[in-house]
Amino acid sequence: MLQIFNTRTRRMEPFEPTDPKAVRVYVCGVTVYDDCHLGHARMLVVFDLVVRYLRRLGYGVRYVRNLTDIDDKIIRRAAELGEPFDHLARRMIDRFHEDQEALGIAPPDVEPCATAHIEAMISLIDRLCTRGAAYQGANRDIYFRVARFPAYGTLSGRRLEELRVGSRIGIDETKEDPLDFVLWKAAKPGEPAWPSPWGSGRPGWHIECSAMSMALLELPIDIHGGGQDLEFPHHENEVAQSEAATGRPFVRYWIHNGFVQVGEDKMAKSQGNFMTIREALERYDPETLRLWLLASHYRSPVAFTGENLARARSSLERFYLALRGLPEPVGVDPAVFAPWESRFAAAMDDDFNTPDALAVLFDLAREINRVRAEDPMRASRLGAGLRELARVFGLLGSDAEVFLRGNRHGVSDEWVEDQMRERQRSREAGRYAEADRIRQTLLDAGILVEDGPGQQARWRRRPPSAS
RNA sequence: GGCCAGGUGGCAGAGUGGUCAUGCAGCGGCCUGCAAAGCCGUCAACGCCGGUUCGAUCCCGACCCUGGCCUCCA
Numbered sequence: 001m002l003q004i005f006n007t008r009t010r011r012m013e014p015f016e017p018t019d020p021k022a023v024r025v026y027v028c029g030v031t032v033y034d035d036c037h038l039g040h041a042r043m044l045v046v047f048d049l050v051v052r053y054l055r056r057l058g059y060g061v062r063y064v065r066n067l068t069d070i071d072d073k074i075i076r077r078a079a080e081l082g083e084p085f086d087h088l089a090r091r092m093i094d095r096f097h098e099d100q101e102a103l104g105i106a107p108p109d110v111e112p113c114a115t116a117h118i119e120a121m122i123s124l125i126d127r128l129c130t131r132g133a134a135y136q137g138a139n140r141d142i143y144f145r146v147a148r149f150p151a152y153g154t155l156s157g158r159r160l161e162e163l164r165v166g167s168r169i170g171i172d173e174t175k176e177d178p179l180d181f182v183l184w185k186a187a188k189p190g191e192p193a194w195p196s197p198w199g200s201g202r203p204g205w206h207i208e209c210s211a212m213s214m215a216l217l218e219l220p221i222d223i224h225g226g227g228q229d230l231e232f233p234h235h236e237n238e239v240a241q242s243e244a245a246t247g248r249p250f251v252r253y254w255i256h257n258g259f260v261q262v263g264e265d266k267m268a269k270s271q272g273n274f275m276t277i278r279e280a281l282e283r284y285d286p287e288t289l290r291l292w293l294l295a296s297h298y299r300s301p302v303a304f305t306g307e308n309l310a311r312a313r314s315s316l317e318r319f320y321l322a323l324r325g326l327p328e329p330v331g332v333d334p335a336v337f338a339p340w341e342s343r344f345a346a347a348m349d350d351d352f353n354t355p356d357a358l359a360v361l362f363d364l365a366r367e368i369n370r371v372r373a374e375d376p377m378r379a380s381r382l383g384a385g386l387r388e389l390a391r392v393f394g395l396l397g398s399d400a401e402v403f404l405r406g407n408r409h410g411v412s413d414e415w416v417e418d419q420m421r422e423r424q425r426s427r428e429a430g431r432y433a434e435a436d437r438i439r440q441t442l443l444d445a446g447i448l449v450e451d452g453p454g455q456q457a458r459w460r461r462r463p464p465s466a467s
Numbered sequence: 468g469g470c471c472a473g474g475u476g477g478c479a480g481a482g483u484g485g486u487c488a489u490g491c492a493g494c495g496g497c498c499u500g501c502a503a504a505g506c507c508g509u510c511a512a513c514g515c516c517g518g519u520u521c522g523a524u525c526c527c528g529a530c531c532c533u534g535g536c537c538u539c540c541a
Contacts, residue, residue: 031539156537158536160539162470162523163470228472230541233537261534269540270540295490301472308479314490315531321504356480356482359489427500430500439501450502450503451499451501451503453499
């Protein structure tokens with residue numbers, strides 16, 4: 001049975017969805033003011049994995065992941081660029097979708113934009129006001145009254161007093177309590193604004209996820225996820241708003257993924273140490289990026305280094321080398337496959353333990369290599385099993401030969417084939433010195449030649465070394 | 468300062484109270500015209516100090532170190 005580490009309780013808990021036919025998943029997506037970086041990629045890949053695995057377990061899943069298309073950063077960036085904020089957002093959404101597709105992320109079932117749900121946010125805020133959980137400050141902004149929600153701090157494991165003592169909470173005269181957070185911002189001149197009972201303005205950040213998740217999923221939501229940096233205050237505030245407004249439990253399992261690190265630091269826009277997804281895709285193929293991210297447990301930090309990426313690429317080559325040249329599988333053989341499948345499932349059931357599951361895939365690859373000479377059909381069936389399990393990772397979906405040959409770097413396939421034929425003639429004539437010289441020529445061009453049994457020789461591209 | 472997470476072999480990275488993680492790298496062998504790939508074997512670790520235990524990397528306590536959150540953030 002699937003066990004999930006629930007941030008709220010900081011324990012492993014058996015996963016029991018409210019409705020197994022429609023598991024409700026909400027993930028906080030991205031703010032569309034700039035291209036996404038590898039930190040976002042990790043979030044996308046991790047929750048893609050979660051949803052894929054839930055579906056593999058037979059659950060029906062309704063996966064909602066939002067787009068924040070109105071906020072301070074968007075307004076500021078749009079002003080810098082001299083374009084309307086919604087125009088900038090639209091452009092970034094398109095680019096985000098390109099990134100998503102390139103990474104092989106299955107799109108969510110629903111991808112709501114904040115600006116399409118302003119009405120829902122207003123009515124939610126209105127409800128909070130009615131219940132005394134919100135108030136209007138002297139600056140006309142609407143704030144959530146944290147004091148009215150005793151459970152505040154439960155998710156992130158903080159106590160109100162500790163937070164108030166925290167040196168980094170700024171004093172704001174318009175708030176009753178420094179912990180109160182904004183629900184609705186009164187419009188300033190020139191800013192995008194929507195009409196509301198409190199005057200024209202725009203939503204605060206946290207409210208959108210409460211409003212959209214409730215609008216698109218029934219409460220309680222089974223799984224609500226996002227990056228670890230959203231744990232506090234964003235998700236804490238979501239809980240407060242949502243539960244104060246409805247009086248019902250908001251989320252059952254909270255899942256937070258760890259960071260991508262550069263050196264000793266978290267990769268972040270504000271640190272200036274980021275690499276965008278599209279920049280990364282110029283240097284690494286999508287499967288390498290995915291495997292790199294999944295080779296660590298989702299809650300652990302993962303380091304962005306050339307060495308780690310090269311390692312991921314090597315791992316992938318090992319898998320594809322095992323799959324290369326297998327006969328077409330004739331069908332599934334449960335007796336052969338079941339033991340591997342159950343080991344894989346045991347790993348994944350343990351809070352999505354991808355490194356452990358990956359070890360199973362490596363063992364499977366070794367078994368394929370072990371039996372391929374004597375029992376090609378068995379090897380082929382195992383290969384089909386390997387591919388099936390790897391699909392949960394979004395990996396090994398390519399043709400092995402195509403992957404190994406690559407297609408983006410260096411010399412043309414035609415030239416390589418010419419050289420191969422030339423070399424083959426030399427070999428057949430026993431002119432090994434010449435054959436070796438051609439091998440070296442190819443190697444210098446990034447092409448690795450592998451002589452197989454009999455006459456067949458194969459080649460593959462070595463990826464450009466990742467410095 | 469408060470809170471959270473973590474410190475595992477050369478590197479990456481799981482895990483367990485007492486026989487195997489896994490991958491890369493290394494070493495030895497097999498295979499190969501050579502090589503690559505592959506297979507077999509092999510080396511090697513659990514931050515530090517105490518405690519519990521027949522036995523601890525795994526449990527408890529102290530300490531040291533690292534990262535994160537407390538402000539926008541995946």
